[in-house]
Amino acid sequence: MMTIAQPGPVRSGLVEWPHRVLKPVLRRRLGRRWDVHVTGLDHVPPAGPVILASNHVGWLDGPVTVITSDRAVHALVKHESFEGGAGRLLRLGAQIKLHRGRTDAAAVRTALRVLRAGQVLLVYPEGKRGDGLVHEVFGGAAYLALSTGSPVVPVAVIGTREPGADIESKPSSGQRVDVVYGRPLTFAAAPWPRDAGSIAAASDRIADALRAHVQWATDTLQRDLPGPPPQQDTFA
Structure with missing residues (x-):
């Protein structure tokens, strides 16, 4: 059984106590509905800032990654999700509202706050759900990594959407779901101003590593x- 790391309070970051309180309950619920397997958690540093860069295929990707992580994870989540009961849970867990399709300065500031406080940030470099193979990658993850010197851990999520299913669908009950962590990429913090070339190079590095990791995970499993x-x- 996985345990939840309980570091000391992070005064300048986002609240983490709801993760410690709710995760045991949510893990049991998750495990009763799906066959969840998590591998490579030892690749995630036990303390300090971390960016989890994941492929994205379905609705369940974020919840399964956040709930099964040993550390409290703060994800960039599209603003449309912050409605109803799901929205209340997202706010309680201090997830970060993101307006896609434009530069969301408030979301960027919050993401930087998370990393500068030594917390864990989950991002989807493609910015949307797709086939999971990681095609076009945007520069947000690279910008955050270069701004803070945070390591980037590639994450492959498999089984959260069935072939032909809608992007908002959930897998069938009992379906196997895998969350696979890869070796972290390290980045030195780059002084301001960070030029477009350095961000593009870092983004390409993250994209290549994430693609290779997803391919390795699907081949291995x-x-x-x-x-x-x-x-x-x-x-939109």
């Missing part, structure tokens, strides 16, 4: 990704 969804995710 002998599992397939779901392919493109019939309903494409957009920035």
Whole structure:
């Protein structure tokens, strides 16, 4: 059984106590519905800032990664998700509201606050859900890594959407879901101003590592990704 790391209070970061209180309950619920396997958690540093850079195929990607992590994870989540009961849970867990399709300065400031406080940030470099193979990658993760010197851990999530299923769908009950962590990439903090060339180079490095990790995870586990969804995710 996984345990939840309990570091000392982070005064300048986002609240973490709800993770310690709610995760045991949410893990049990998750485990009753799906066959969840987590590997490579030892690649995530036990303390200090970390960026988790994940592929993105379905609705369950964020919840399963946050709930099964040993550390409290603060994810960048599209603003449309902050409605109803799910929105209340996201706010309680100090997840970060993100307006996609434009530079969301408030979300960037909060993400930097998380990392500068030595906390864990989850990002999806593609910015949307797709087939999981990691195609076009934007520069946000690279900017955050260079701004703070945070290591970037690639994450492959497999099984959270079934072939042909909608991007908002959940896998069938009992479906196996894998969360696989890879070796971290290290980045030195770059002084201001960070030029476009250095951000592009760092972004390419993150993209290449994430693609390779997803390929390794699917080959090793002998599992397939779901392919493109019939309903494409957009920035609208």
